Amino acid sequence: xxxxxxxxxxxxxxxxxxxTMGFLxxxxxxxxxxxxxxxxxxxxxxxxxxxxFGANEDLDRYPSNIERDLAYCxxxxxxxxxxxxxxxxxxxxASVFVxxxxxxxxxxxxxxxxxxxxxLTVVAKLFNLCLxxxxxxxxxxxxxxRLIRRMVRDLNFPVEIISGPIVREEDGxxxxxRNSNLSEAERGEALVLRKSLLxxxxxxxxxxxxxxxxxxxxxxxxxEATLGTLDYLEFVDDETLEPVGHxxxxxxxxxxxxxxxxxxxxxxxxxx
Amino acid sequence: xxxxxxxxxxxxxxxxxxxTMGFLxxxxxxxxxxxxxxxxxxxxxxxxxxxxFGANEDLDRYPSNIERDLAYCxxxxxxxxxxxxxxxxxxxxASVFVxxxxxxxxxxxxxxxxxxxxxLTVVAKLFNLCLxxxxxxxxxxxxxxRLIRRMVRDLNFPVEIISGPIVREEDGxxxxxRNSNLSEAERGEALVLRKSLLxxxxxxxxxxxxxxxxxxxxxxxxxEATLGTLDYLEFVDDETLEPVGHxxxxxxxxxxxxxxxxxxxxxxxxxx
Numbered sequence: 001x002x003x004x005x006x007x008x009x010x011x012x013x014x015x016x017x018x019x020t021m022g023f024l025x026x027x028x029x030x031x032x033x034x035x036x037x038x039x040x041x042x043x044x045x046x047x048x049x050x051x052x053f054g055a056n057e058d059l060d061r062y063p064s065n066i067e068r069d070l071a072y073c074x075x076x077x078x079x080x081x082x083x084x085x086x087x088x089x090x091x092x093x094a095s096v097f098v099x100x101x102x103x104x105x106x107x108x109x110x111x112x113x114x115x116x117x118x119x120l121t122v123v124a125k126l127f128n129l130c131l132x133x134x135x136x137x138x139x140x141x142x143x144x145x146r147l148i149r150r151m152v153r154d155l156n157f158p159v160e161i162i163s164g165p166i167v168r169e170e171d172g173x174x175x176x177x178r179n180s181n182l183s184e185a186e187r188g189e190a191l192v193l194r195k196s197l198l199x200x201x202x203x204x205x206x207x208x209x210x211x212x213x214x215x216x217x218x219x220x221x222x223x224e225a226t227l228g229t230l231d232y233l234e235f236v237d238d239e240t241l242e243p244v245g246h247x248x249x250x251x252x253x254x255x256x257x258x259x260x261x262x263x264x265x266x267x268x269x270x271x272x
Numbered sequence: 273x274x275x276x277x278x279x280x281x282x283x284x285x286x287x288x289x290x291x292t293m294g295f296l297x298x299x300x301x302x303x304x305x306x307x308x309x310x311x312x313x314x315x316x317x318x319x320x321x322x323x324x325f326g327a328n329e330d331l332d333r334y335p336s337n338i339e340r341d342l343a344y345c346x347x348x349x350x351x352x353x354x355x356x357x358x359x360x361x362x363x364x365x366a367s368v369f370v371x372x373x374x375x376x377x378x379x380x381x382x383x384x385x386x387x388x389x390x391x392l393t394v395v396a397k398l399f400n401l402c403l404x405x406x407x408x409x410x411x412x413x414x415x416x417x418r419l420i421r422r423m424v425r426d427l428n429f430p431v432e433i434i435s436g437p438i439v440r441e442e443d444g445x446x447x448x449x450r451n452s453n454l455s456e457a458e459r460g461e462a463l464v465l466r467k468s469l470l471x472x473x474x475x476x477x478x479x480x481x482x483x484x485x486x487x488x489x490x491x492x493x494x495x496e497a498t499l500g501t502l503d504y505l506e507f508v509d510d511e512t513l514e515p516v517g518h519x520x521x522x523x524x525x526x527x528x529x530x531x532x533x534x535x536x537x538x539x540x541x542x543x544x
Contacts, residue, residue, distance in 0.1 A: 095372050095374040097426075120368070154367065158277075
């Protein structure tokens with residue numbers, strides 16, 4: 001992969017990278033199109049990265065359909081699908097990791113303490129292996145996106161980070177490979193994430209800017225509407241990810257995660 | 273710097289990087305020559321990296337002579353001296369760091385707990401800013417060299433690491449910018465590092481392979497020969513940096529640090 005990337009670089013070709021864990025859906029494909037529009041060469045990496053899964057998480061149950069993924073990639077004009085095996089990516093005695101020490105502490109970092117070290121390390125590796133000029137990430141993984149931008153800034157990677165908006169199912173559920181793990185009943189309840197976020201937008205439109213009250217409203221709604229448990233619902237400054245108690249003029253990221261028996265789902269919205 | 277480096281890369285020029293903290297001596301210049309021999313463009317970075325100094329260390333007393341450094345660089349045919357300011361290198365709210373979790377624990381890592389996080393982070397940044405094909409490091413900083421090789425392996429940097437042998441003063445003292453901070457009396461005693469290492473080589477030649485006895489021999493010598501305090505004397509596997517109790521056939525790195533009132537000095541030798 002790196003040899004190929006070095007050749008492209010010598011030829012002055014613009015390379016766009018779309019890192020994925022596979023089981024592609026329209027969300028991923030929208031990122032491919034963003035890369036395609038700005039790159040001569042589009043690389044899609046397909047790697048279920050073990051180091052970003054905690055011991056009790058769903059690494060073993062992460063969905064996979066390589067054949068379908070490859071068909072999608074071909075249809076979208078992806079030039080290279082980079083699909084390494086875990087033992088090719090990580091040496092058995094791997095000991096160097098990329099850590100973020102501020103933005104990674106809250107939100108998903110609370111319940112997934114090693115997650116972002118795994119994400120940043122593998123993204124740094126993918127950047128060095130694929131040497132992209134630009135890389136595209138989805139806005140559904142809001143904290144991940146901000147951490148990757150922070151890594152690029154703090155480690156000076158020569159990579160432009162482009163983000164693609166959340167792509168949703170017709171009923172509003174944010175697309176996620178993990179949706180396929182939901183039971184039919186869970187799939188119905190999964191809409192509570194989007195509904196909660198839209199209720200917050202509505203309440204804000206009607207003048208409610210107190211985070212405690214907005215949170216209480218959502219918590220009450222969730223108690224009625226789902227058996228899933230709220231992992232977190234946070235209102236944070238969109239840039240620093242510091243919690244805010246009151247919604248002022250600065251953009252506020254509202255992010256949430258709900259744990260269903262078969263999958264943990266996330267969604268978010270930025271209040272501007 | 274990065275724009276320049278991207279241009280070189282598009283032109284297919286081989287770039288060699290020599291990272292330094294300045295106050296250059298013959299040791300650094302030997303590294304420049306190694307870079308020069310294999311590169312079209314030689315970049316020497318000159319940056320006293322604050323994040324690799326602990327609170328009670330000698331950041332404020334680190335010697336400097338920019339004018340002389342630049343004259344040396346010109347004489348050696350360095351193409352670019354990269355000399356950023358600290359606030360250009362680190363954002364005020366920098367929060368992403370490169371950490372090594374095994375090889376960095378012993379040796380200098382024991383008394384300098386944040387040192388190698390600072391070193392690896394700044395070297396990762398320099399790699400991304402200068403985009404070298406190869407980078408040259410001195411063997412005096414034995415643990416640093418091994419950690420950088422490990423980082424290149426574990427984060428897949430497309431950079432070849434070349435090492436240059438320790439360059440010594442006529443009397444055997446390993447060249448170091450910090451030598452200039454020594455008093456005349458300390459300068460005399462500073463030879464104890466080299467003498468200790470040579471005594472170990474001699475003893476091994478005569479069949480002594482027990483690390484406990486070799487260490488006792490050196491400790492006794494140091495008690496007589498210097499007022500400096502032994503920070504560490506370690507016998508470790510040259511690859512894993514795991515302590516060894518007995519010198520077998522695998523290469524053993526013998527590394528030591530002695531704290532003098534005006535400077536902490538290090539030296540090492542590999543027993544093969």
